[in-house]
Amino acid sequence: MHFEKSQLLKTLPKQFFASLVEKVGNISAMGHDVINLGQGNPDQPTPGHIVKRLQEAAEKPLNHKYSPFKGHQYLKDAAAEYYRREYGVNIDPNTEVAILFGGKAGLVELPQCLLNPGDTILVPDPGYPDYWSGVAMAQAVMEYMPLTEENEFLPDYPSIGEEALQRAKLMFLNYPNNPTGGTATKEFFDETIAVAKKHSICVVHDFAYGAIGFDGNKPVSFLEAEGAKEVGIEIYTLSKTYNMAGWRVGFAVGNKSVIEAIELIQDHLYVSLFPAIQEAAATALLESQACVDELVQTYESRRNVLIEGLKEIGWEVTAPKGSFFAWLKVPEGYSSQEFADYLLEHAHVAVAPGIGFGQYGEGYVRTGLLTSEDRLKEAVRRIKELNLF
Numbered sequence: 001m002h003f004e005k006s007q008l009l010k011t012l013p014k015q016f017f018a019s020l021v022e023k024v025g026n027i028s029a030m031g032h033d034v035i036n037l038g039q040g041n042p043d044q045p046t047p048g049h050i051v052k053r054l055q056e057a058a059e060k061p062l063n064h065k066y067s068p069f070k071g072h073q074y075l076k077d078a079a080a081e082y083y084r085r086e087y088g089v090n091i092d093p094n095t096e097v098a099i100l101f102g103g104k105a106g107l108v109e110l111p112q113c114l115l116n117p118g119d120t121i122l123v124p125d126p127g128y129p130d131y132w133s134g135v136a137m138a139q140a141v142m143e144y145m146p147l148t149e150e151n152e153f154l155p156d157y158p159s160i161g162e163e164a165l166q167r168a169k170l171m172f173l174n175y176p177n178n179p180t181g182g183t184a185t186k187e188f189f190d191e192t193i194a195v196a197k198k199h200s201i202c203v204v205h206d207f208a209y210g211a212i213g214f215d216g217n218k219p220v221s222f223l224e225a226e227g228a229k230e231v232g233i234e235i236y237t238l239s240k241t242y243n244m245a246g247w248r249v250g251f252a253v254g255n256k257s258v259i260e261a262i263e264l265i266q267d268h269l270y271v272s273l274f275p276a277i278q279e280a281a282a283t284a285l286l287e288s289q290a291c292v293d294e295l296v297q298t299y300e301s302r303r304n305v306l307i308e309g310l311k312e313i314g315w316e317v318t319a320p321k322g323s324f325f326a327w328l329k330v331p332e333g334y335s336s337q338e339f340a341d342y343l344l345e346h347a348h349v350a351v352a353p354g355i356g357f358g359q360y361g362e363g364y365v366r367t368g369l370l371t372s373e374d375r376l377k378e379a380v381r382r383i384k385e386l387n388l389f
């Protein structure tokens with residue numbers, strides 16, 4: 001028997017990058033050595049002290065029981081301490097932190113928490129495609145905020161127009177940015193807060209790459225800007241900072257009413273995370289951050305190898321300021337999809353076509369910095385052989 005999917009499921013956006021995975025699989029199956037720069041999965045292991053804490057915590061019978069629905073208090077305390085130490089921001093761990101099954105869970109839940117069908121949400125274009133999933137589930141309407149190189153990949157609020165801003169109830173932002181590698185300034189967040197206050201918009205800042213800033217510039221937290229908690233929240237994940245993408249742990253911090261809404265929906269969807277993971281996550285946040293410094297250095301030096309290598313072969317590219325992605329202009333005569341296909345077929349180098357991140361992603365491809373310097377050099381060598389530049 002075949003059971004029909006609900007109307008709601010049928011409205012979910014297609015997973016654009018599934019076709020990239022399939023194409024890479026096909027080329028690899030032919031026996032080619034593909035250098036896959038198309039995905040966003042951290043390649044390094046979780047630091048040893050965090051894994052060890054999980055091992056110890058997994059042995060405690062108390063951790064085999066249900067977690068409190070809202071997660072353990074010690075993890076909320078650790079999140080608050082993290083924000084105090086890293087950003088000088090005061091967070092009430094009792095009312096201003098919600099524990100999440102990774103950032104994605106929070107991002108998908110939020111439109112359902114705050115929007116009614118037909119409500120408007122402002123989303124960045126290009127942007128992380130999972131934003132669209134939560135919007136579809138809430139049956140909300142997206143208004144795109146173009147991110148252009150001329151505006152340093154920040155939205156230009158005046159050009160969005162008063163009518164759309166007035167209509168919007170929610171806004172997603174993400175800096176350091178996936179896919180463009182752009183970063184935000186405190187002044188930009190100040191402007192965002194002013195816009196949000198004027199139009200009663202709830203701001204959700206996705207800080208997934210919060211730890212990854214280059215050239216000595218630590219990314220700014222939205223909550224560092226004055227008044228941020230009045231208008232929104234920040235979503236933090238341990239996936240990238242500590243190479244814990246498979247563990248599924250993150251948290252939301254900020255505006256009490258939004259935190260309350262997240263905890264309410266989660267009360268109905270799940271019991272919180274495996275307590276041993278919560279213990280290990282608290283260890284990650286509270287103990288030495290030397291592993292994070294090392295990771296950022298690794299990405300920065302990979303970035304330098306890739307960007308310098310591409311410049312040497314004549315590709316005019318700009319170095320990302322943060323995240324572990326580089327956003328590269330496609331040469332004249334190709335669409336982003338055509339160019340990605342060309343690199344895959346002829347150089348066996350996989351990159352993500354910008355169009356997969358939205359209309360304003362056209363003209364670019366995204367490459368990850370998630371492989372060794374040697375492999376990045378090899379990718380550059382293969383691209384050089386195509387004599388495109």
Ligand SMILES: Cc1ncc(COP(=O)(O)O)c(C=O)c1O
Pocket residue numbers: 040101102103104105128174178206208237238239245249250
């Ligand atoms: C911009 C952005 N936000 C959120 C996430 C979600 O990360 P996680 O669900 O692992 O916390 C990702 C992961 O790739 C991302 O790139």
